Amino acid sequence: MHSEQASWGLRLAAWGGLVFLHFPILVILLYAFNTEESAYSFPLRGFTLEWFAVVAGREDVLQAIILSVKVACLATALAMVLGTLAAAALYRRDFFGKESITLMLILPIALPGIITGIALLSAFKSLGIEPGIFTIVVGHATFCVVIVYNNVIARFRRTSHSLIEASMDLGADGWQTFRYIILPNIATALLAGGMLAFALSFDEIIVTTFTAGHEQTLPLWLLSQLSRPRDVPVTNVVALLVMLATMLPILGAYYLTRGTETVAGGGK
Template sequence: MHSEKASTGLRLAAWGGLLFLHFPILIIFLYAFNTEDAAFSFPPKGFTLKWFAVAFARPDVLEAIKLSLQVACLATLIALVLGTLASAALYRRSFFGKESISLMLILPIALPGIITGIALLSAFKALGIEPGVFTIVVGHATFCVVIVYNNVIARLRRTSQSLIEASMDLGADGWQTFRYIILPNLGSALLAGGMLAFALSFDEIIVTTFTAGHERTLPIWLLNQLSRPRDVPVTNVVAMLVMLVTMLPILGAYYLTRGGESVAGSGK
């Protein structure tokens, strides 16, 4: 009988690959608690929370965090509305140009970030719009919509049409059917899509570089810190914060959608 368990060599290779990928992240976490303020002093001399207090006492760090949270929340909200409406319009009926519209929706996430950034900057300049918070939000929303769209349209395709037909047969109007039948089925897909969109927006740097102007989100602040070796401990603390803020929504979205491949309404 064929065994479903992986061989010892394969498991070791898998764990080795994971360690290789995550080792740099572990180093950043380690240095965030290092007592020394030197850029590289291995092994760490001790454990301290001093750099957290230093980081959160700096106005430039707090302003960057505030801006990143603001942009991520606005971009996620726009993506939830537009992504849901687009998926609702495209999932059932066939019409001329449907595939082209689907391709245009997905294209921003498939294109290299530098191409998207240059295209957005050119469009804003042509329209006479100065780079700022508005342009950052629009730039992030272009690829966040894709995340929500993919999650919601997958859930809609798995939702049984008999539920919607039964609701209408029992006298419910379009709004009542949406409120009591469709929306509850979309709940976890919307939540997962929103969490992924937030994480993607919060740590985006390439598109932001072209659309930010003089604004500095947290990833841009981190990029600027590379030329300041004396701030390495504070930079490590902020980098750890960015990783945690992006990692937790991704893990949450994974747990919301895992194990649902054979269940109607799954957002996988």
């Protein structure tokens, strides 16, 4: 009879991989509270919250945060609408070209970000659209749609179509059926998809680099800080805030969608 427990070697390898992946995050966390101003000195010279106050008083940081939140909210809202409509159209019906449409939905997140960014920039230039907030939102929405689509289509497949038919048979119109039957069934999947889309949009940098123009989101601000070694503590604090802002929605989405791993189309 085989034991269900993993061997010590496998456990050690797993824990080693986790430490390797999360060690850089731990370094940023520690040095965000370091009293040393301009260098990664070890051991830490002391513990301070001074840099959080500095970040709160930096106008450029606050403007970058506001822009990132605005872009993420708009891109998420657009992705939730388009992703839900696409899932509703594709989850049950078979028609010519369905696989091609599915591929086009998934392609932006499967392609390297630099390819997506160049393609979007070329498209905007050919249409005479100058890079700005609009182009950033559209660029982010292209890969956020598939996140919402995957979550919602998995929930649609778990929802019995007989509920919809019964609602219509009892005299409900399309809006009432959506409001009282469909929406309650897909609500958590829709929310989880939206949270994941927000997290992806908030820390996106590659596509943003090609579509931002003169705008500066928070990830672009962090990138520009690499040439300013005297701002290392401030950069660490901002990086820590970005990690928290992206980690919490991902954890929330995981909690809302756990148990759907075996559902077709339920990719996370």
